[in-house]
Amino acid sequence: MGRITLDKVTKSFGETQVIPPLDLTIEDGEFTVFVGPSGCGKSTLLRLIAGLEDITSGQIRIDGNDATNVPPAKRGLAMVFQSYALYPHMSVRKNIAFPLRMAKLDKAAQDAKIEAAAAALNLTDYLDRKPGQLSGGQRQRVAIGRAIVREPSAFLFDEPLSNLDAALRVGMRMEISELHKKLATTMVYVTHDQVEAMTMADKIVVLRAGHIEQVGSPLELYKAPRNLFVAGFIGSPKMNLIDGPEAAKHDAHTIGVRPEHIAVSASEGIWSGKVGVTEHLGSDTFLHVHGTGLGEMITVRAGGEVDFKYGDTIYLTPRADVIHRFGTDGLRIA
Amino acid sequence: MATKASRSAARLMMAPAVILLLGWMLVPLTMTLWFSFRKYLPLRGGDLGWAGFDNYTRFVTSSAFWPSVMATLTVVGGVLIITVCLGVLLAILLDQPMWGQGVVRILVIAPFFVMPTVSALVWKNMFMDPTNGLFAHLFKFFGAEPIAWLSQASMPSIIMIVSWQWLPFATLILLTAIQSLDSEQLEASEIDGAPPLKRFWFIILPHLGRAITVVILIQTIFLLSIFAEIFVTTGGAFGTKTLTYLIFQRVLESQNIGLGSAGGVYAIILANIVAIFLMRIVGKNLDN
Ligand SMILES: Nc1ncnc2c1ncn2[C@@H]1O[C@H](COP(=O)(O)OP(=O)(O)O)[C@@H](O)[C@H]1O
Ligand SMILES: [Mg+2]
Numbered sequence: 001m002g003r004i005t006l007d008k009v010t011k012s013f014g015e016t017q018v019i020p021p022l023d024l025t026i027e028d029g030e031f032t033v034f035v036g037p038s039g040c041g042k043s044t045l046l047r048l049i050a051g052l053e054d055i056t057s058g059q060i061r062i063d064g065n066d067a068t069n070v071p072p073a074k075r076g077l078a079m080v081f082q083s084y085a086l087y088p089h090m091s092v093r094k095n096i097a098f099p100l101r102m103a104k105l106d107k108a109a110q111d112a113k114i115e116a117a118a119a120a121l122n123l124t125d126y127l128d129r130k131p132g133q134l135s136g137g138q139r140q141r142v143a144i145g146r147a148i149v150r151e152p153s154a155f156l157f158d159e160p161l162s163n164l165d166a167a168l169r170v171g172m173r174m175e176i177s178e179l180h181k182k183l184a185t186t187m188v189y190v191t192h193d194q195v196e197a198m199t200m201a202d203k204i205v206v207l208r209a210g211h212i213e214q215v216g217s218p219l220e221l222y223k224a225p226r227n228l229f230v231a232g233f234i235g236s237p238k239m240n241l242i243d244g245p246e247a248a249k250h251d252a253h254t255i256g257v258r259p260e261h262i263a264v265s266a267s268e269g270i271w272s273g274k275v276g277v278t279e280h281l282g283s284d285t286f287l288h289v290h291g292t293g294l295g296e297m298i299t300v301r302a303g304g305e306v307d308f309k310y311g312d313t314i315y316l317t318p319r320a321d322v323i324h325r326f327g328t329d330g331l332r333i334a
Numbered sequence: 335m336a337t338k339a340s341r342s343a344a345r346l347m348m349a350p351a352v353i354l355l356l357g358w359m360l361v362p363l364t365m366t367l368w369f370s371f372r373k374y375l376p377l378r379g380g381d382l383g384w385a386g387f388d389n390y391t392r393f394v395t396s397s398a399f400w401p402s403v404m405a406t407l408t409v410v411g412g413v414l415i416i417t418v419c420l421g422v423l424l425a426i427l428l429d430q431p432m433w434g435q436g437v438v439r440i441l442v443i444a445p446f447f448v449m450p451t452v453s454a455l456v457w458k459n460m461f462m463d464p465t466n467g468l469f470a471h472l473f474k475f476f477g478a479e480p481i482a483w484l485s486q487a488s489m490p491s492i493i494m495i496v497s498w499q500w501l502p503f504a505t506l507i508l509l510t511a512i513q514s515l516d517s518e519q520l521e522a523s524e525i526d527g528a529p530p531l532k533r534f535w536f537i538i539l540p541h542l543g544r545a546i547t548v549v550i551l552i553q554t555i556f557l558l559s560i561f562a563e564i565f566v567t568t569g570g571a572f573g574t575k576t577l578t579y580l581i582f583q584r585v586l587e588s589q590n591i592g593l594g595s596a597g598g599v600y601a602i603i604l605a606n607i608v609a610i611f612l613m614r615i616v617g618k619n620l621d622n
Contacts, residue, residue: 052521073527085518089540098536102527146526 001063002076002153002186003028004049009058011044011210018044019210021058026154026188026203028063031180034190035197035233036207042190045207046156049188050079063153073102078147079156082163084139086131092118092142093127099150117145137168144179154186161196173200194234198222206230228330231256237286237301239324242294252325252333259286259301261319264308269315273298275308289314370595377589389596398580403604405489406576410557410608412493413500414550420497421504421549422542426534428505429512439509446502450562457495458484458567488572495563500556504549511545512538554612558605577601 004026011019018041026032034042047053049060051072060067067075078099086095093114100110118124121141131139140160147155157176161169177200180187191197197204198218206213206221206229214226218234225231231239235258243254263269264287273292278285287300287308300316308314325333373385393399428439445453461468462483470480483491515538523533561578564570570579581601585594 050525052524072521072525073529077525079522079525081518081522083516083518085516085522087519087523087537087540089543098523098528099526102532146522150526 001028002026003063004154004186004188005061005064006049007059007061009048009060010056011041011048011053012056017056017210019048022210022212024205024212024215026186028186029184031177031187031189031200031202032205033197033201033203034188034205034207035194036192036213037233038192040207041210042192042207043158044210046079046158046188046190050077050156051075052079076153077156078150078152078154079158080140080143080147080160082159084131084143084163086139086142086146088131091128091130092123092134092145095131095142096145096149099146103150113149114145117148120148121145136164137172140164140172141175144176148179148183152185154188157187157189159191160189161191162193169196176200195236198234204234206233224332225256225324226332228254228256228326231324231326231332237299240295240298242298244294246294247325250323250325253328254326254330256324256326257318258322259299261322262298262300263317263319264300264302264306265315265317266308266312267315269317271298271316271318273314273316275310275312275314278308278310280304287314289316292316366595366598368595369591370599372592374591374595375589376591385592389592390599393584393593393596393600398575401573402575402577402580405574406558406578406604407608408489409493409496409560409574409576410554412489413496413557414553416493416497417500417504417553418546418549420501421508422539422546424501424505425508425512425542426538428509442505443502445499446506448499450499450560451566453499454495454563454566457491457498462491484568485572488568488574492563492567492574495567496557496560499563500553503553507545507549508542511542515541551609551612554608555605558601558608577604 006022006024008021008023009019010017010021022045034045036042044053048055051067051070055068058068062070062075062077087098090098096114096117097110100113105113114127115124118127121144123138123141123145126134126138126142131142134142143160160176161172164172173196176187176189180200189196189200201218203215204218204221205215208229214221214230216224221230221234225234225239228241232241237259239256239258240262241254241256247253247255271292271294273289276288276290276297278287281304283304285302285304285306287302287306289298289300290296292298298316300314327333370389371385371387373382373388374380375382424442428435428442432438448456459467464470464480464482467480467483469483473480481487519537519541520533523537528536559578560576561582564574564576564579565582568574570576570583575583577597578601581594581597584590584597
């Protein structure tokens with residue numbers, strides 16, 4: 001069980017309010033990702049749930065029970081930190097055993113759990129090493145192992161992959177997703193990387209300055225961003241946001257067109273411009289088009305085979321059915 | 335300093351300093367060794383020729399020798415235990431966010447800047463004096479009989495004075511060590527279910543291991559040779575005659591330089607035994 005409910009939770013550090021009143025329900029077994037730019041209060045929110053910070057007002061309930069004043073150890077949650085926070089003077093085995101030892105579990109039961117966790121995380125060969133002798137990915141796995149053995153009702157992750165290199169990050173992303181499928185335990189995951197959010201989440205919570213901008217599944221957020229902030233934040237490359245007369249044609253203050261929803265042609269199209277930098281990824285090509293009169297630059301995602309050179313004239317046609325329209329207040333017009 | 339040329343240039347430039355330091359160390363050491371084999375009585379005829387190992391046997395067979403070794407070890411051990419234990423506690427206390435932190439930290443460090451002679455005299459006259467001392471007044475206030483600290487509890491008194499001087503050093507080193515502890519480790523252990531005392535025992539103390547080792551090693555070196563504190567308080571009486579003080583008495587009070595030099599050589603040997611012993615016990619903390 002691991003249903004977490006935040007009810008009008010606020011948090012202030014001195015005078016500055018980092019989290020304005022916030023309501024959120026994380027369902028049991030759900031993989032929820034908090035995503036938002038750096039400094040928007042994601043870590044603070046996670047630490048409030050963990051109990052590492054006191055909330056200023058409001059209530060946190062875990063499985064329906066008021067947990068607002070329950071100390072961290074009693075909340076039944078496990079946390080994986082960005083720095084891994086392994087105990088450097090203890091071996092991997094001792095690190096993983098630490099929560100069990102604190103819970104005064106008997107030695108045999110401890111060993112059984114450690115062996116099982118180590119096997120699941122490919123750590124069996126490293127049990128007697130110190131954290132300092134492990135690679136970043138292995139340390140990450142030890143931190144996860146230490147969380148798993150407690151059998152928490154929910155896992156909390158604070159940017160766990162941001163210290164890993166790109167290749168390792170993709171691998172660990174899969175491993176964490178798989179772990180979630182296997183354990184079916186609630187997971188709350190904080191990241192500033194929208195790709196991580198899109199690929200892992202059942203539910204994404206987009207935060208800006210402590211406010212929830214939108215909550216929904218990855219595809220909901222992609223297909224129907226509620227406002228300009230979410231539109232610009234979710235999706236890579238970024239959605240093109242166009243205002244002025246072109247937006248007025250669609251009865252909107254601003255329109256948004258995703259790079260992948262623009263067709264390119266060398267001879268005809270609705271908009272025209274000059275090709276700037278092109279990024280060839282093999283499977284796709286990202287074209288930066290200038291001088292369209294629509295704004296500084298339009299990003300277009302075309303197939304891998306297109307052959308435009310710097311300075312070529314290009315014609316662009318947006319797909320009419322997937323143009324996002326936003327009003328003067330920045331909110332989506334249905 | 336990667337290339338051969340830069341390495342030899344570096345050696346050349348370091349040479350004056352190394353030679354100076356070596357001379358600084360070697361000249362007194364050689365002189366001590368030389369005199370320890372001479373019969374040298376400045377007021378009774380001066381240098382009277384070779385003495386063989388006479389000085390060495392006389393020094394150890396004197397009834398004052400073993401008590402002085404014990405006194406030295408007691409002072410060093412007592413001060414180490416007190417400064418390390420209190421140092422850890424004070425460091426944790428000073429690490430807490432509190433009002434007036436800067437001033438408190440300076441106050442805690444201040445004793446280190448007081449000269450040993452001065453601080454020992456202040457303790458002797460202002461605190462430990464059996465009639466006018468603060469302790470005496472305190473005892474009287476609670477209706478107890480004041481004690482003559484420096485004669486009735488001479489060893490604890492000396493240890494107290496020296497600990498007071500060295501506590502700031504230990505606290506300072508341990509405070510910087512505590513400040514380098516990653517707070518996420520403490521938070522992780524808190525979530526893992528460790529109450530404050532266990533967090534101290536399993537996380538903070540192991541983290542301080544290396545700093546404690548440094549404190550012990552450095553303090554031992556200096557504590558083996560404390561002198562001023564004993565000179566101005568008990569004058570070596572009441573069982574506080576350390577090896578250093580014994581050597582001082584042999585040289586200046588008995589006017590026997592040869593005998594004192596032999597004692598100096600024993601002091602070097604003792605210091606090395608203690609150092610090796612310490613390295614064995616705590617030195618492995620300095621690895622990795
Ligand atoms: N202990 C603290 N004291 C004061 N301000 C803090 C503290 N922790 C975080 N903040 C502030 O709260 C805001 C949100 O921080 P954080 O939750 O760490 O952001 P994120 O994890 O989204 O990058 C930041 O502006 C930060 O400066
Ligand atoms: Mg953060």
